[in-house]
Amino acid sequence: MIEFSKRLKSLPGYPLAEIPTIKRRLIEAGVDVIDLGAGDNDTPPPPVAVETMAAALRNPALSKYGFQQGLPEFRQAAARWVQRRFGFTFDPFTETLPLIGSKEGLSHLPFAVVNPGDVAIVPEPGYQAYIGGALLSGAESYIAPLRPENSFLLELEQIPQPVLRRAKIVFVNYPNNPTAAVATSEYLERTVAICRSHGILLAYDNAYCDLTFDGYRAPSIFETAGARDVALEFFSLSKSYSMTGWRLGFAVGRAELVGALTRVKSYVDTGPFLAVQKAGAAALDHSEELVAPIRAELQRRRDAAVTALQQVGFTVESPKAAMYLWVPLPKGVASAAFAKQALEGSGVVVLPGSGFGPAGEGFFRIALTVGAERLRLAAERLGSVLAATP
Numbered sequence: 001m002i003e004f005s006k007r008l009k010s011l012p013g014y015p016l017a018e019i020p021t022i023k024r025r026l027i028e029a030g031v032d033v034i035d036l037g038a039g040d041n042d043t044p045p046p047p048v049a050v051e052t053m054a055a056a057l058r059n060p061a062l063s064k065y066g067f068q069q070g071l072p073e074f075r076q077a078a079a080r081w082v083q084r085r086f087g088f089t090f091d092p093f094t095e096t097l098p099l100i101g102s103k104e105g106l107s108h109l110p111f112a113v114v115n116p117g118d119v120a121i122v123p124e125p126g127y128q129a130y131i132g133g134a135l136l137s138g139a140e141s142y143i144a145p146l147r148p149e150n151s152f153l154l155e156l157e158q159i160p161q162p163v164l165r166r167a168k169i170v171f172v173n174y175p176n177n178p179t180a181a182v183a184t185s186e187y188l189e190r191t192v193a194i195c196r197s198h199g200i201l202l203a204y205d206n207a208y209c210d211l212t213f214d215g216y217r218a219p220s221i222f223e224t225a226g227a228r229d230v231a232l233e234f235f236s237l238s239k240s241y242s243m244t245g246w247r248l249g250f251a252v253g254r255a256e257l258v259g260a261l262t263r264v265k266s267y268v269d270t271g272p273f274l275a276v277q278k279a280g281a282a283a284l285d286h287s288e289e290l291v292a293p294i295r296a297e298l299q300r301r302r303d304a305a306v307t308a309l310q311q312v313g314f315t316v317e318s319p320k321a322a323m324y325l326w327v328p329l330p331k332g333v334a335s336a337a338f339a340k341q342a343l344e345g346s347g348v349v350v351l352p353g354s355g356f357g358p359a360g361e362g363f364f365r366i367a368l369t370v371g372a373e374r375l376r377l378a379a380e381r382l383g384s385v386l387a388a389t390p
């Protein structure tokens with residue numbers, strides 16, 4: 001028989017793993033399922049990306065291996081976007097790297113810095129690629145709980161010194177999935193300072209930087225002095241452009257750090273499809289006009305969902321960014337039982353906080369992936385589940 005590795009066995013259960021099967025069963029039984037599970041918006045990808053992709057498919061040169069170099073045009077568009085969006089210059093060829101979605105880059109990054117016995121600091125609740133990459137690379141993961149009393153900030157100062165001394169990488173993500181928390185510049189300064197003093201690679205996941213509301217602007221980690229020494233920043237085309245399935249993102253940072261990730265990737269993948277990179281370059285070049293309507297729609301959805309959830313008895317704050325509501329449950333209500341009842345009893349897919357690790361218990365996550373009307377209906381149904389919960 002085949003004995004699986006300790007690393008494989010150490011991976012926690014993936015929160016989205018069973019939902020598609022249950023969902024299919026319910027739909028077949030005629031249930032009107034409202035899926036607020038995955039962070040996958042119902043809006044279509046931008047026409048400019050679709051049209052560029054269609055033309056790119058007819059160009060045989062773009063059907064070749066892209067390797068890590070990829071399409072120069074995409075690297076240049078990414079570097080131009082960073083310049084427009086944040087005002088920083090990164091060299092498109094040595095300080096920018098195309099990724100097969102940012103998940104791919106984030107999960108491969110630990111391989112560049114982890115030796116046996118080293119620690120990777122992972123937020124909990126948090127995006128699963130962090131712990132996945134950490135454990136698969138052989139790191140010992142140190143779970144940093146994100147708690148409401150700390151505004152869901154990963155506070156390196158609260159981590160014991162001996163752990164910090166063994167830490168090689170930390171994953172930091174604001175605007176945050178799943179809590180929708182945002183980071184202040186003062187927090188980012190503290191975090192960069194500790195990473196610098198301990199030589200910890202700061203993997204800054206900025207997948208939601210453009211999905212911001214009420215005039216809030218999410219910063220780049222590179223706005224913090226000294227960040228270039230220790231940070232790589234990850235961006236995604238998935239959420240801002242509704243291109244989740246296209247698998248395209250990119251990392252920026254100083255050449256040595258980008259080079260280390262490039263080296264890892266050159267052994268495990270051949271880069272994103274060149275035609276997708278061509279389409280991604282077109283999307284990035286039209287970023288401002290494409291993202292504004294998505295942002296406005298998400299803000300409408302946020303307002304509708306927050307109001308409706310409050311009306312049916314949930315205590316939920318209105319987040320400044322991302323595409324999620326992180327909703328507290330009354331004390332003693334287990335999030336897995338609540339999510340199961342929401343799905344099987346009322347056809348609403350939400351993710352239980354415990355699916356993001358024990359520190360997520362006491363909450364559930366709603367993704368704002370359907371229109372305001374459907375969100376109101378979902379909130380009503382969730383209110384009935386809450387009212388029926390002992």
Ligand SMILES: Cc1ncc(COP(=O)(O)O)c(C=O)c1O
Binds near residue numbers: 249
């Ligand atoms: C925090 C965070 N980072 C990264 C990603 C992955 O994005 P991509 O589709 O670019 O791999 C997600 C997707 O849900 C996410 O929530």
